[in-house]
Amino acid sequence: MRKFKFRLDTVLRHREILETLKEQEFEAAQGRLLALEARIEHLREEFRQTVARRPGNIVGEQIDPGKILDRERYLETLLASIAQLLRHVETARVVANEMRRELVAARQAREAVSHLRDNALDEHTLQSHRIEQNVLDDLATIKHVQLMRAAHLAGLSLEVPYIDLTSIEEVV
Secondary structure, three states: OOOOOOOHHHHHHHHHHHHHHHHHHHHHHHHHHHHHHHHHHHHHHHHHHHHOOOOOOOOOOOOOOHHHHHHHHHHHHHHHHHHHHHHHHHHHHHHHHHHHHHHHHHHHHHHHHHHHHHHHHHHHHHHHHHHHHHHHHHHHHHHHHHHHHHHHOOOOOOOOOOOOHOOOOOOO
């Protein structure tokens, strides 16, 4: 029997490559989203720590209006950075969701062709088994005819005796 050759093999390989690329794009988008979220969490923690270290917390510390003003500007800068990063997170989330949808579509397209390949392989295997069985049947028939011809030429009787199984009692 001939070797199995899937006629859409190039399409399947192309779809596998596309799926791999979409998976990489999704992972990159997901990584950017996670990095932004980590950066926001870091800035929030910095904000909490800065608020906790307000001037006048330590006994005997001199309150410097310049330091208070710098601290307030720093807190406003932190809040502005957090707000800006939150906008970037929303954009990154939309991109990641789009990459996920593209990955799912690429995976489904690859699986459709892969399913066709599996069906074609199953059909090929079944056909190979049929051909093999037909060849074995033909060989058995040829061998039987040769034995019958040889027996006939030798004058032997090859009749199979009939055994009546209806007379055998069943053992219970």
